[in-house]
Amino acid sequence: AKAMGGGRSMRYLPKMRADAVQRLEIETELLTALETDQLRLSYQPIMSANPHTLMGFEALIRWHHPVKGLIPPDEFIPHAEQSHLIFAIGDKTIGQACAQLAEWRRLAPNYPVTISVNLSARQLLDQNLVEMVDRHIQRHDVAPGSLKLELTETSIIANPAYAAAQISALRKRGIPVVIDDFGTGYSSFNHLADYEVDGLKIDKKFIYDLGKSRLSGAIVKALMSLAHSLELDVVAEGVETDEVAAELGREGKAALQGWLFAPALPAEQATQYLLSEARG
Numbered sequence: 001a002k003a004m005g006g007g008r009s010m011r012y013l014p015k016m017r018a019d020a021v022q023r024l025e026i027e028t029e030l031l032t033a034l035e036t037d038q039l040r041l042s043y044q045p046i047m048s049a050n051p052h053t054l055m056g057f058e059a060l061i062r063w064h065h066p067v068k069g070l071i072p073p074d075e076f077i078p079h080a081e082q083s084h085l086i087f088a089i090g091d092k093t094i095g096q097a098c099a100q101l102a103e104w105r106r107l108a109p110n111y112p113v114t115i116s117v118n119l120s121a122r123q124l125l126d127q128n129l130v131e132m133v134d135r136h137i138q139r140h141d142v143a144p145g146s147l148k149l150e151l152t153e154t155s156i157i158a159n160p161a162y163a164a165a166q167i168s169a170l171r172k173r174g175i176p177v178v179i180d181d182f183g184t185g186y187s188s189f190n191h192l193a194d195y196e197v198d199g200l201k202i203d204k205k206f207i208y209d210l211g212k213s214r215l216s217g218a219i220v221k222a223l224m225s226l227a228h229s230l231e232l233d234v235v236a237e238g239v240e241t242d243e244v245a246a247e248l249g250r251e252g253k254a255a256l257q258g259w260l261f262a263p264a265l266p267a268e269q270a271t272q273y274l275l276s277e278a279r280g
C-alpha cells in the first residue's frame with residue numbers, strides 16, 4: 001500500500017474522519033440504547049469453595065441491539081468511556097443491580113446473595129460516584145455488603161490518591177471493593193499494600209490452563225497464599241472444567257466463577273438459578 005506514493009497523509013486523514021464518524025454513530029446509538037432499555041445486566045454465578053454453593057453473581061452488561069443482536073461489553077464500554085455516556089451507563093447499571101437485589105430478597109428471603117458490579121477507570125474517578133451508589137442503595141433498601149464493586153488495577157493507577165479516597169469512602173458505607181483481573185497489572189503487589197480492599201479476583205488467563213501450565217499453577221498458588229495472609233477473599237474467574245475446580249480446591253479457599261457452573265445469565269434465568277439453589 002505504501003507504493004501508492006504520497007498516500008500517507010492522504011489516507012490518514014480520511015481514516016481519522018471515518019473513525020470520528022463511527023464514534024459519533026456508536027455514541028448516538030448508545031444513547032438510544034440507554035433510553036430504550038437495550039442495555040441490561042446478565043448475571044454469572046459465583047460459587048463458594050467447598051462445597052460449591054451459590055454465593056452471588058457478577059453483573060455483566062449486555063447490549064441487546066434490535067438489529068445487530070447481542071453486543072458484548074468489550075465492543076461498546078471502551079467507546080462509552082471516551083464520552084460522558086459511561087456515567088449514564090454506570091448509573092443505570094448500579095440502579096439495575098440494586099433493583100435486582102431487592103427482587104431476589106423478596107423471592108428468596110432465606111438465601112441472601114451478593115451482586116458484584118464492574119466499574120471502569122472513569123467511573124472510579126467520578127466525584128459523583130459515592131453519592132450515586134448511595135442513592136440507589138437507599139432507594140432499594142439494599143442490605144449492607146450485598147452490593148460489591150469490582151475495580152481494575154489500571155483504574156487505580158490513573159489517579160492513585162483519588163482512587164484510594166473513593167475506595168475508602170465506599171468501604172465506609174459498607175460496600176465491599178475487590179480488585180479485578182488481579183495479576184495482569186504491572187504493580188499488583190504495591191496496590192495490595194497501599195489500598196484497603198476486601199478481595200481480589202484472579203484473572204482467567206491464569207485459571208484456564210491451571211494443571212496444564214506449570215507457570216500458571218505457580219502464579220495462582222502465590223496469589224492465593226498472598227491473599228490468605230492478607231485476609232482477602234479470592235475469586236477465581238474462568239473456571240471451565242472440573243479439573244481446574246479440583247486443582248483450585250487443593251490450593252486453598254477460592255470462590256469459583258466460570259462456564260463450569262454457568263455463563264452470564266439473563267435476569268430471569270439467574271432468578272431460576274437462585275431459586276433452585278435456595279430450594280437446596
Ligand code: C2E
Binds near residue numbers: 072073181240
Ligand atoms: P471481566 O470483569 O473480567 O468479566 C469476566 C469476563 O469473562 C466476562 O466477559 C465473562 O462473560 C467471561 N467469562 C466468564 N466465565 C468464563 C469462562 O469460564 N471462560 C471464559 N473464557 N470466559 C468467561 P464479558 O461479559 O464479555 O465482559 C467483558 C468485560 O467487560 C468484563 O471483564 C468487564 O471488564 C467489562 N464489563 C462488563 N460489564 C460491565 C459493566 O457493567 N460496566 C463496566 N464498566 N464494565 C463492564
Ligand code: CA
Binds near residue numbers: 058118150
Ligand atoms: Ca469483573
Ligand code: CA
Binds near residue numbers: 180181201203204237
Ligand atoms: Ca475479571
Ligand code: CA
Binds near residue numbers: 181
Ligand atoms: Ca477484564
